[in-house]
Amino acid sequence: MSELFERNGELIQQRWPKVWHRLSVEDSAALQADLVEGLGSTLSVNGIQLTSRHDRTREAALQADSLPVDSQVVHVYGTGLGDLQAQLLARAGVERLYVHILNGAVFALVLQMLDQQSWLSDPRVELLYAGDRVEIQLPYFALPSELVLADDYNAKIRDRLISETHLTFNNREFDPANPEIAERLQACVERVRADADVAELFATCSGTEVFVIGTGPSLEQHFDTLRAVRERTQRPLLICVDTAYRPLIEQGITPDVVVTIDQRISTRHLPSDASGEITLVYMPMVDPAVLEGWQGPRYVAYSASPIYRELREALPKAQLYVGGSVIHPAVDLAVKMGASQITLFGADFAFPNDKTHAGWNDGDLGPQLGAARHWVLDGHGQRVKTQLNFRSYLCELERYIAGHPQVGFHNSSRAGAMIVGTTFHPEFTR
Incomplete structure (x- = not known):
């Protein structure tokens, strides 16, 4: 010494x-x-x-x-x-x-x-x-x-x-003055005017259990489980994010609700063929082609982003929380619908088993695995590869969970990031 x-x-x-x-x-x-x-x-x-x-x-x-x-x-x-x-x-x-x-x-x-x-x-x-x-x-x-x-x-x-x-830097692409944003919002305005307010879904499932399904690699471990749960007479409500929709449908799992917020999501991610009984909750940045083809009920939501300021004033609709990822409004929707228990599937915020997403090829939904330069701790306390924005999304989800102590949050996998505020589901965790 x-x-x-x-x-x-x-x-x-x-x-x-x-x-x-x-x-x-x-x-x-x-x-x-x-x-x-x-x-x-x-x-x-x-x-x-x-x-x-x-x-x-x-x-x-x-x-x-x-x-x-x-x-x-x-x-x-x-x-x-x-x-x-x-x-x-x-x-x-x-x-x-x-x-x-x-x-x-x-x-x-x-x-x-x-x-x-x-x-x-x-x-x-x-x-x-x-x-x-x-x-x-x-x-x-x-x-x-x-x-x-x-x-x-x-x-x-x-x-x-x-x-x-990085907050200011990350928000730069959501400038209301961006002509691409203005064009997209204008293309969706008539749909926003005609479609139902997401508030109509609030408090419709009070006291129930909800599964919120992301597209993390660990989702693939649960296809059989979700398929079996979906067939039960009494079962949890299934809310999935947009990029999880196609992998679920291909596995014979029909979600009850799909949430989408991103202008980059297209009919490739949300094909309309089997959408007749599925509710779509969207924000007005979505590709109009998705809205035109969707056969099931459509509900509009806004976030607190400045890009929706004028639309919020002209065509009032309820808001859902967004912290950078579609997983946030999906969870917020579950809470506002009245969920007492929420179990997260595929909410990995990381690349366990050297895979980026369930049901998609490397690079299909963003950076390739080889670009991963960062890490988080998984449910085993071990470092697992991730990308910088995933860590930010994880932070915002943890903050959201901390702000809703009345809801029990469960995680279904130890393979992805440890999510503070959740417990591992005793039946589904792997």
Whole structure:
């Protein structure tokens, strides 16, 4: 144990004994650490520089400038080399600085190599593991290097941080001024005027169980189960997302309701041949050809998106929650219809067994498996491949579940992402 580690550790143990107990057993020896030099120097961990190698102080000043100058409470995610903490503590108006550890082993390594006592000793500082909180705190700055290096325990908070940071960028394609959006909405306006309000479905299944079916690879494990359940006299209501519709129909499973919201969904995904007894719930960005061909009942819904502002005012209809994926309005519909229990099928938010979707070829519904550069923890606590937007969708579903404690949420598979707020269904989980 280095002398620096002992001195840093004594201070942490005095102020945050539980944090020190965890830090003292972190396996920092497993990390590949290198000194990287430029105009200055920094520490590289597993090939990721913790800070600039040219001017750490200037970099930290720029990071600090991104936070409101009048904030009395500030949150920093990642510990870095202590530079950002020093910048923020130099502000007279800062009364409390929360430093959230994103990788315990990385911080333990830094404590062995650099004196961190100046900020650790400041009475305004609170030190904790990011994963000890279920939600991110504002205002914050998340150190980019440690978003990459975040460990398993802190992965959920990392996902929320990345989702929040990318929010403005992700919403850029939903600009009401986009001429393609305006054209699509105009093409659907007469259908919106004529079709029923989704509110007519609300509270029609109070106290029932609902299966919400996504298109994750684990859905393929449940085709036989769903087929058998569908034949029962008394059974749960089956609500599926648009891309799950064709695989279900091909397996002889007829859903009760299909939900679609995406302008990229076409009749290829929603063929109308067998749709006579199936309810379609849609938002007005859907391909008009889908609406024209659909033989069953159609219900219109909006989201809170600005793209529907004018339509909401001109042709009022009820709203469903959307957090980036069609799984969100499908779940929200189930809740608003009155479900007391919701079981999720194919809600993987990941690529278990090196497959992207059930019933579709690699790349048919988006990026190919080879493009997966990210991970989440599955129901076994193991890392499973995913893509960045899936992690964002998962965060928003978990937030939705947390906001509806009156509904019991179950997951039917351990193969996909662990979904906070759900329990594994005792009968269906595999």
